[in-house]
Amino acid sequence: MFAYKGFAGKWLYVDLTTSKIEVCSSEPHIAEAYLGGSGFGTRLLWEKVSPQTDALSPENFLIFSAGPLCGTLLPNSSRIAVIAKSPLSGVYGDSNSGGFWGPELKLAGWDAVVVVGKSPKPVYLSIQDDHAVLCDASGLWGLTTSETERAIRSEQKDAKIKVAAIGPAGENLVRFAGIQFTPQRSAARVGMGAVMGSKRLKAVAVRGHGPVRVADAKRFHQLSVSFHQRLHQNPIYEAVTRYGTPGITSIMNALGRFPTRNFQLGSFPESERIDAEALERRAFVRHLACFNCPVGCDKLFRVPDGDMAGLALRSVEYENVNALGGGIWNGDLDQLLYLNRICDEMGMDVISAGRAISFAMELWENEILNLDDTGGIPIRWGDVAITARLLVMIAKREGFGALLGEGVKRAAEKIGRGAEEFAMHVKGVEIPGQDGRAQKSMGLAHATSSRGADHLKAFPTIDETNQPDDALRRYGEAYLPEMANPLETRYKPFLIKDGEDFCAVVDAVGVCKSGGTNVFTEFYWEDIAEAVEFATGMEMPVERLKEIGERICNLQRCYNVLHGITRTDDRLPRRFLLEANPSGNARGSTIDLEPMLDEYYDLRGWERVTGYPGKEILLKLGLEDAWQRLCVFRKASESMI
Amino acid sequence: MNFCSFHHESMVWQQKARLRIDSESDDGPFQVLICWQCEDAACAAACPVEAIILDQQTGAWVVQEDICVGCGECVTACPYGAMYLDETRGVSIKCDLCQGAPECALLCPTKAISLERVI
Numbered sequence: 043m044f045a046y047k048g049f050a051g052k053w054l055y056v057d058l059t060t061s062k063i064e065v066c067s068s069e070p071h072i073a074e075a076y077l078g079g080s081g082f083g084t085r086l087l088w089e090k091v092s093p094q095t096d097a098l099s100p101e102n103f104l105i106f107s108a109g110p111l112c113g114t115l116l117p118n119s120s121r122i123a124v125i126a127k128s129p130l131s132g133v134y135g136d137s138n139s140g141g142f143w144g145p146e147l148k149l150a151g152w153d154a155v156v157v158v159g160k161s162p163k164p165v166y167l168s169i170q171d172d173h174a175v176l177c178d179a180s181g182l183w184g185l186t187t188s189e190t191e192r193a194i195r196s197e198q199k200d201a202k203i204k205v206a207a208i209g210p211a212g213e214n215l216v217r218f219a220g221i222q223f224t225p226q227r228s229a230a231r232v233g234m235g236a237v238m239g240s241k242r243l244k245a246v247a248v249r250g251h252g253p254v255r256v257a258d259a260k261r262f263h264q265l266s267v268s269f270h271q272r273l274h275q276n277p278i279y280e281a282v283t284r285y286g287t288p289g290i291t292s293i294m295n296a297l298g299r300f301p302t303r304n305f306q307l308g309s310f311p312e313s314e315r316i317d318a319e320a321l322e323r324r325a326f327v328r329h330l331a332c333f334n335c336p337v338g339c340d341k342l343f344r345v346p347d348g349d350m351a352g353l354a355l356r357s358v359e360y361e362n363v364n365a366l367g368g369g370i371w372n373g374d375l376d377q378l379l380y381l382n383r384i385c386d387e388m389g390m391d392v393i394s395a396g397r398a399i400s401f402a403m404e405l406w407e408n409e410i411l412n413l414d415d416t417g418g419i420p421i422r423w424g425d426v427a428i429t430a431r432l433l434v435m436i437a438k439r440e441g442f443g444a445l446l447g448e449g450v451k452r453a454a455e456k457i458g459r460g461a462e463e464f465a466m467h468v469k470g471v472e473i474p475g476q477d478g479r480a481q482k483s484m485g486l487a488h489a490t491s492s493r494g495a496d497h498l499k500a501f502p503t504i505d506e507t508n509q510p511d512d513a514l515r516r517y518g519e520a521y522l523p524e525m526a527n528p529l530e531t532r533y534k535p536f537l538i539k540d541g542e543d544f545c546a547v548v549d550a551v552g553v554c555k556s557g558g559t560n561v562f563t564e565f566y567w568e569d570i571a572e573a574v575e576f577a578t579g580m581e582m583p584v585e586r587l588k589e590i591g592e593r594i595c596n597l598q599r600c601y602n603v604l605h606g607i608t609r610t611d612d613r614l615p616r617r618f619l620l621e622a623n624p625s626g627n628a629r630g631s632t633i634d635l636e637p638m639l640d641e642y643y644d645l646r647g648w649e650r651v652t653g654y655p656g657k658e659i660l661l662k663l664g665l666e667d668a669w670q671r672l673c674v675f676r677k678a679s680e681s682m683i
Numbered sequence: 684m685n686f687c688s689f690h691h692e693s694m695v696w697q698q699k700a701r702l703r704i705d706s707e708s709d710d711g712p713f714q715v716l717i718c719w720q721c722e723d724a725a726c727a728a729a730c731p732v733e734a735i736i737l738d739q740q741t742g743a744w745v746v747q748e749d750i751c752v753g754c755g756e757c758v759t760a761c762p763y764g765a766m767y768l769d770e771t772r773g774v775s776i777k778c779d780l781c782q783g784a785p786e787c788a789l790l791c792p793t794k795a796i797s798l799e800r801v802i
Contacts, residue, residue, distance in 0.1 A: 113695060115685055115686065149695075149697065225710065251697075252696070253688075253692065253694040253695060253699075254696075259689070263689060266686075270790055270792075274792070283792070328712065329793070330710065330711065331792075334695075336790070336792035337792070342710045356710060
């Protein structure tokens with residue numbers, strides 16, 4: 043029996059090259075230092091996947107990792123983390139999904155599934171409680187994600203099997219291919235689906251019938267009930283429940299924080315045609331929830347009439363509305379839903395795919411691309427028919443789509459002729475639906491995130507709208523008014539450092555950032571510390587939990603440093619620094635990143651010049667091995683100069 | 684389901700929940716299979732050893748686990764699909780209204796489940 047409850051205490055190691063499956067015991071010292079989820083994955087990647095390893099080679103690890111709170115009674119305990127070296131950024135990568143797959147893995151008795159090697163033929167992994175087998179997936183290869191889910195359920199005659207599947211995009215190694223989890227939730231970002239495709243692993247199907255135990259049932263129950271009550275009483279509960287993440291579309295437009303036309307603008311003039319109210323009016327069917335979630339931000343939508351009549355889908359998020367709406371200058375909601383569906387079925391990240399299209403549209407506008415480059419396809423702003431065609435071409439790696447499937451950074455390098463100016467990425471990862479000029483903390487978050495441009499690694503929500511209540515509750519009077527103001531840079535390096543540490547813990551325990559920690563700004567360090575303590579039985583004072591968050595962030599950073607990441611990679615595209623955002627509250631704003639970066643590095647104990655973690659912080663966190671590897675790396679890179 | 688199993692087992696264990704959520708697809712519509720605490724309870728009538736007894740205070744039909752022989756007659760008899768066999772303990776399990784304050788009704792965020800006295 044494992045020393046700590048909450049954890050299942052064992053994980054699966056699957057070598058696809060040899061078809062060997064091993065049962066490994068979870069280790070208490072890893073749980074104590076990193077918890078589980080992406081914390082466990084970070085440590086394993088650090089130890090096992092060398093900087094020389096190509097992300098799409100058999101030597102890369104693909105780690106599905108649930109945290110100790112995943113599958114428990116705590117509201118929103120649905121998240122599963124997927125960790126691997128990213129084929130999009132070439133550095134540390136992880137992605138995260140809600141739904142029911144993560145809890146099902148825990149109910150089956152596993153903390154994680156670790157996949158290495160490359161299968162000689164397409165396979166899928168089937169886990170039924172204690173039993174795990176590799177099954178032939180030759181007949182599934184080429185199927186879309188929902189077709190794969192249906193086929194596996196029908197083959198195994200169990201409609202309750204939870205499936206993590208790749209679509210054609212993952213099979214074809216599109217660098218931003220994602221993994222689709224039952225029910226239509228995605229671990230979409232940074233190409234985890236391509237890693238899965240490179241291993242010829244079509245799916246992982248899980249069914250579990252067992253329990254998830256906690257250490258202190260009485261107190262854990264009380265805490266879970268109080269989490270419920272606090273969510274219900276939260277001032278934005280009604281709105282989030284009703285509209286889900288698209289609910290912020292209209293306010294983000296007012297703030298100039300709704301990336302439009304590849305970040306030329308910060309608001310979309312036709313946003314009222316695609317915002318949450320429009321979505322509800324046009325296609326709402328019913329509310330849906332992930333495992334154990336009282337918020338239920340997911341909705342089922344169905345287009346009632348017109349060309350897209352009958353088109354039904356769920357998991358339509360704010361990011362989708364942005365990337366496939368304003369991002370590409372599209373105000374047609376039915377078409378937006380159709381494009382969303384293509385991405386889900388093909389299994390690719392809506393954010394990166396949408397940005398690849400808007401990148402191509404801006405190149406077309408600037409006559410950097412012509413018909414010879416695109417194979418005869420004009421790529422004009424807002425052309426949804428062409429977008430639909432290109433998305434399929436990307437997934438199948440056909441023609442010009444093959445180039446876009448490399449991500450905007452690589453595509454721009456190949457196109458040349460100044461295309462780099464329009465490639466809106468950080469560390470090779472396309473920038474999601476925020477604008478650092480309109481929310482300075484988010485700009486810093488995009489620049490420093492360990493997986494490349496990303497909002498969820500620090501997820502600053504308290505300074506989105508200049509409402510002081512959340513900032514006051516979390517940080518106190520002393521930080522106001524600047525802390526709540528999206529256009530202020532003061533205190534924001536602290537906000538991002540604290541946010542990164544906290545989000546690292548949230549991803550390591552397996553709860554949802556939309557379910558109280560970040561959206562709602564309701565649960566914070568002391569709440570998660572109590573939850574971890576009652577669930578696992580580990581003594582967890584807040585300071586210790588903070589140290590775990592800091593340790594995970596520092597180890598991800600060290601891993602990236604070994605891959606050549608320095609301060610110069612913690613950047614934003616030139617557009618953010620020099621071109622003023624012309625929209626909404628952000629009108630006239632650029633972002634002055636460098637002073638924020640200086641302060642951020644100081645707070646982290648990292649060197650200002652290089653952005654490398656310093657000796658003091660690494661030793662404090664017990665990362666002696668990381669410090670030694672950094673020293674060797676530094677010596678080697680200096681001797682090369 | 685999760686709060687239900689936790690109330691009875693002190694752990695999330697959906698196989699031991701006394702209510703189930705049924706649907707033809709992941710996208711719903713969803714049906715809650717839950718005991719209606721019938722006036723003429725088919726489960727109690729079907730029980731060959733009279734192990735299912737009405738708790739007058741809460742109005743719930745309750746399985747006396749020391750009497751139950753685990754034959755499953757009640758599971759077949761229930762018209763609402765709300766009786767289950769606990770395969771590890773070898774007894775049937777059903778909703779006992781959490782001794783009068785059912786957690787499902789207290790915590791259901793959409794109030795799809797509520798406790799109402801009909802008689």
